[in-house]
Amino acid sequence: MQARRHASDDGHHGIDLAPMLDFVLNLLIFFIIITSFVKQAGVKVDKEQAETAESKASGNILIAVRPNGEVWMDRKKVTMPEVRALVERMHAERPEDTVVILADKASESGIMAQVMDQVRAGGVSSVSVATKGEGG
Numbered sequence: 001m002q003a004r005r006h007a008s009d010d011g012h013h014g015i016d017l018a019p020m021l022d023f024v025l026n027l028l029i030f031f032i033i034i035t036s037f038v039k040q041a042g043v044k045v046d047k048e049q050a051e052t053a054e055s056k057a058s059g060n061i062l063i064a065v066r067p068n069g070e071v072w073m074d075r076k077k078v079t080m081p082e083v084r085a086l087v088e089r090m091h092a093e094r095p096e097d098t099v100v101i102l103a104d105k106a107s108e109s110g111i112m113a114q115v116m117d118q119v120r121a122g123g124v125s126s127v128s129v130a131t132k133g134e135g136g
Helices: 018-037 080-093 109-121
Strands: 061-065 071-073 076-078 099-103 127-129
Touching: 061 080, 061 109, 071 080, 076 080, 080 109, 099 109, 109 127
Parallel strands: 061 099, 099 127
Antiparallel strands: 061 071, 071 076
16 A cells, blocks of 8 residues: 655645744843843942042942932832842842942932941941042
8 A cells, every 4th residue: 555645744844943042042141141240220420539549340239329318229229228138138149249339429428338337237348439530
């Protein structure tokens, strides 16, 4: 007996999805890598000029202090107790991270001191204050 050949057995079995899946996987990896490098406090501040400023690699945890006393982390406004809790959580996830405080030059120094206290209470001892630097 002869085997019957079906009409759908012509060698074409559909669209090859492997190249599309490779492309989507590469995009996913790209966006995961990019989001881990982009760190922002969430607001723009006018930093004070400092002639003796030292250039360091930017910190991983950014905290902004606005002129009206608002404190921002991770693109959202936070309270002082939330600063400590967020710093503790971030420090537990990545113990090598450092903190940079982006204080507006019109903000009160007392607010910045409170933020520094909360950061140190959260377990991070390396705290820097961002400035414009000479010529910046």
